[in-house]
Amino acid sequence: xxxxxxxxxxxxxxxxxxxxxxxxxxxxxxxxxxxxxxxxxxxxxxxxxxxxxxxxxxxxxxxxxxxxxxxxxxxxxxxxxxxxxxxxxxxxxxxxxxxxxxxxxxxxxxxxxxxxxxxxxxxxxxxxxxxxxxxxxxxxxxxxxxxxxxxxxxxxxxxxxxxxxxxxxxxxxxxxxxxxxxxxxxxxxxxxxxxxxxxxxxxxxxxxxxxxxxxxxxxxxxxxxxxxxxxxxxxxxxxxxxxxxxxxxxxxxxxxxxxx
Amino acid sequence: xxxxxxxxxxxxxxxxxxxxxxxxxxxxxxxxxxxxxxxxxxxxxxxxxxxxxxxxxxxxxxxxxxxxxxxxxxxxxxxxxxxxxxxxxxxxxxxxxxxxxxxxxxxxxxxxxxxxxxxxxxxxxxxxxxxxxxxxxxxxxxxxxxxxxxxxxxxxxxxxxxxxxxxxxxxxxxxxxxxxxxxxxxxxxxxxxxxxxxxxxxxxxxxxxxxxxxxxxxxxxxxxxxxxxxxxxxxxxxxxxxxxxxxxxxxxxxxxxxxxxxxxxxxxxxxxxxxxxxxxxxxxxxxxxxxxxxxxxxxxxxxxxxxxxxxxxxxxxxxxxxxxxxxxxxxxxx
Numbered sequence: 001x002x003x004x005x006x007x008x009x010x011x012x013x014x015x016x017x018x019x020x021x022x023x024x025x026x027x028x029x030x031x032x033x034x035x036x037x038x039x040x041x042x043x044x045x046x047x048x049x050x051x052x053x054x055x056x057x058x059x060x061x062x063x064x065x066x067x068x069x070x071x072x073x074x075x076x077x078x079x080x081x082x083x084x085x086x087x088x089x090x091x092x093x094x095x096x097x098x099x100x101x102x103x104x105x106x107x108x109x110x111x112x113x114x115x116x117x118x119x120x121x122x123x124x125x126x127x128x129x130x131x132x133x134x135x136x137x138x139x140x141x142x143x144x145x146x147x148x149x150x151x152x153x154x155x156x157x158x159x160x161x162x163x164x165x166x167x168x169x170x171x172x173x174x175x176x177x178x179x180x181x182x183x184x185x186x187x188x189x190x191x192x193x194x195x196x197x198x199x200x201x202x203x204x205x206x207x208x209x210x211x212x213x214x215x216x217x218x219x220x221x222x223x224x225x226x227x228x229x230x231x232x233x234x235x236x237x238x239x240x241x242x243x244x245x246x247x248x249x250x251x252x253x254x255x256x257x258x259x260x
Numbered sequence: 261x262x263x264x265x266x267x268x269x270x271x272x273x274x275x276x277x278x279x280x281x282x283x284x285x286x287x288x289x290x291x292x293x294x295x296x297x298x299x300x301x302x303x304x305x306x307x308x309x310x311x312x313x314x315x316x317x318x319x320x321x322x323x324x325x326x327x328x329x330x331x332x333x334x335x336x337x338x339x340x341x342x343x344x345x346x347x348x349x350x351x352x353x354x355x356x357x358x359x360x361x362x363x364x365x366x367x368x369x370x371x372x373x374x375x376x377x378x379x380x381x382x383x384x385x386x387x388x389x390x391x392x393x394x395x396x397x398x399x400x401x402x403x404x405x406x407x408x409x410x411x412x413x414x415x416x417x418x419x420x421x422x423x424x425x426x427x428x429x430x431x432x433x434x435x436x437x438x439x440x441x442x443x444x445x446x447x448x449x450x451x452x453x454x455x456x457x458x459x460x461x462x463x464x465x466x467x468x469x470x471x472x473x474x475x476x477x478x479x480x481x482x483x484x485x486x487x488x489x490x491x492x493x494x495x496x497x498x499x500x501x502x503x504x505x506x507x508x509x510x511x512x513x514x515x516x517x518x519x520x521x522x523x524x525x526x527x528x529x530x531x532x533x534x535x536x537x538x539x540x541x542x543x544x545x546x547x548x549x550x551x552x553x554x555x556x557x558x559x560x561x562x563x564x565x566x567x568x569x570x571x572x573x574x575x576x577x578x579x580x581x582x583x584x585x586x587x588x589x590x591x592x593x594x
Contacts, residue, residue, distance in 0.1 A: 260447070
């Protein structure tokens, strides 16, 4: 049983976009150990993206490859969560000159990590054997990512007044982007119907429990959410993805057909 | 990634003079050096030996960390996911080398904070090679092939360095650097089989980096302020000129296989010497860059300082949390 290509692309786009974002800290981390840890997290995501794109490409045929999918699709074709494309700073427009805020990075990795330990775990039982194998590998990585991010959420929340304020601001900024997790896309609905995908709505209680436990330990509060619900996984993104892809794809697109 | 540290004086270092006292400790130290033995952190060592090592190892660590920047410049734009993964892993390795080396230097009684302070204030140096820009994707391959290649030439002898922790750290560093060098060369081989634009990119990068890499071995031995003492102490094992010649001899055939031209009209095989002759290195440009006036010195240092300064609140939070945890534990125990 084969997963719908759009479903694989959603998982792959999540991984490549967050991998790209986490790698932005390489050489700029707050302490050398964190520089190395975030590079590791990034590498895991790029690795996940490669496996998923390779699987999607094999099923699409027609000369598709991991790189044609990563480098030669436009913003509106990307199916990642909007949360993952946001820059490492608070609510500023994409071309605002601004500093990276480690709290934003950590809180994002935490929200996404808490989701993905549940998603990958469920997908290890997918009717798509290839996807189940990728899930088994990715689950181990996601557990580490969640562990790393949750530890830091607690350190930042419990640490100093400044770190607490930054962590709370990051939670307030990012929380509403998690609403997108719970609105099934057509690809997700199709994948669930065929026993391939995971019913995200069924994961919500477990995600809430994971998140609430860590936020409580970190003495951080969960904001009320209303209004805008992002739709990145439907291809409608924030203003930020265009910059991210512009940078990521530029060289590859300047040399179409080249082998690197 | 690389050190030319023995040769680059910094403001903190006093001239290393041989200070032999008749004292028994000193005699034991000298005897161990003469017998090619290892000095360990708990052993007595002359102050000048300790200072020289702190300078060299910390400069080496700083080079690893600053060296993450020029290559990191291309992570976000790597033209394939495979190359992106390889590059992230490589730059991460450099961070790991920095970590071992700071730890090795800490065994000499200096803290990472002190060493970083010396870097950020401009007192400590790092390898000047990282003060040049990475202008195209081919630079990533050329840095692997030539810069890491030169680094390996310098670093293999350091695996036999008289100071144990440094020598042991270098064994691991050298293994990873050799891997980086092969990866860099392989990336260039692929590009040289590609389009004219890719080939031109490789040639341009080789042309820009070649002379900088030759200068990485430091000034000629006759002009090298720290070489003689370093050789005596078993910290340095082979002179700058000999290492540079080894590098040239090893690299010319590799350039031929790759199909690139090394930008030196004087480069030719000398049958009598059984070595390649090569042209004059521009030492004035080298020293200007070492002294702070290269194309990227200010950017590199300012970026390190900013990362450290911006990270202060994160480090403070971790410490504050650890203290609170401890207090809570103590309270529970009471």
